Amino acid sequence: MTALPVLHIDAHMLVIDKPAGLAVHAGPKTPRSLDDRLGELAFGFRxxxxxxxxxxxxxxxxxxxxxxxxxxxxxxxxxxxxxxxKTYLAVLDGIPAEPEGRIAAPLAKVSSAEAGWRMVVGEGGKPAATRWRLLAAHGGQALVAFFPETGRTHQIRVHAAHALAPIAGDPVYGGGKGPMRLHSAGLVIPYREDAPVSVSAALPADWPLWAREAAANEKGPPFRATPSA
Incomplete structure (x- = not known):
């Protein structure tokens, strides 16, 4: 079993580079999860x-x-x-018409016996907003940086499908063909206001080469996460 990559560790927190396919918590459809591997991440703490x-x-x-x-x-x-x-990177199955923008669309949870639950854009939902920026396009797909201003369930996935294009491989809000291409690329954590922790994670090696090259070449703002207003 491959060790979980640790991106940052101090006396209060650690940040790992979670692989796709690993659930954070166990559930009916995810009996194996990060819960099973927390012992690997104690690093001397009881x-x-x-x-x-x-x-x-x-x-x-x-x-x-x-x-x-x-x-x-x-x-x-x-x-x-x-x-x-927070900064996320995603490959979309389509190319946005504009270079950047902001999506403000409330999200609500719906469920049915046939399809299970999912999040939808609806007037009765909770407020949700996501800024985004187009980084690269290739073969009808786009690499987009997302900066969520709120933290609703499935927010980026639903906002992308609603206003831009579905995330490649999304099994619920997209075509579901192949692995889902959504990555938590960066966090700035003001645990101490005078010394915030800034962490980033490179795109996984199984992502398309054009996307990895575009992300690696992106240096300046607004690629890096900045606190929301």
Whole structure:
């Protein structure tokens, strides 16, 4: 079993590069999860670290874990307040008409016995907003950086499909052919306001070469995460 890559570690938190396919928590359809591997991430602490937020099973990249209860409370407050700046990268099955923009569309959860649950854009939903920027296009697909201002379930996946194009490989909101191409590429965590932790994770090696090259060549803002207003 391959060790989970650690991108950052200190006395309060650690950030791992979560592989796609690994669920953060166990569930009816995900009996194997990160819960089974927390012992690998104790690094001398008696308490096992605990995830401070969630990533979808098929989303890769930066995942924060708290190393003690006070850190769990502090990190939970930061994520809930939108103080943690997030940058995601995604390959879309289509090319946006504009170079950048902002999607403001409320999200609500719906479910049925036949199709299960999913998130939809609807007037009765919770407010949700996502900034985005086109980084590259190739063969009818696009590499887009997303900067969520809120943290709703499946927010980027639904906003992309609603306003731009579905994320490649998305089994719920897209065609579902092949692995889903959504990656948590960067976080800025103001655990201490005077010394925020900035972490980034490169695109996985199984992503298309053109996307990996475009991401590697992108240096300046707004690619890096910045706190939402």
């Amino acid at each position: 308490r096992l670290p605990q995830p401070a937020h969630r990533l979808d099973r098929d989303t890769s990249g930066c995942l924060v874990l708290a190393r003690h209860p006070k850190a769990a409370k502090r990190l939970g407050q930061l994520f809930a307040a939108g103080a943690v700046a």
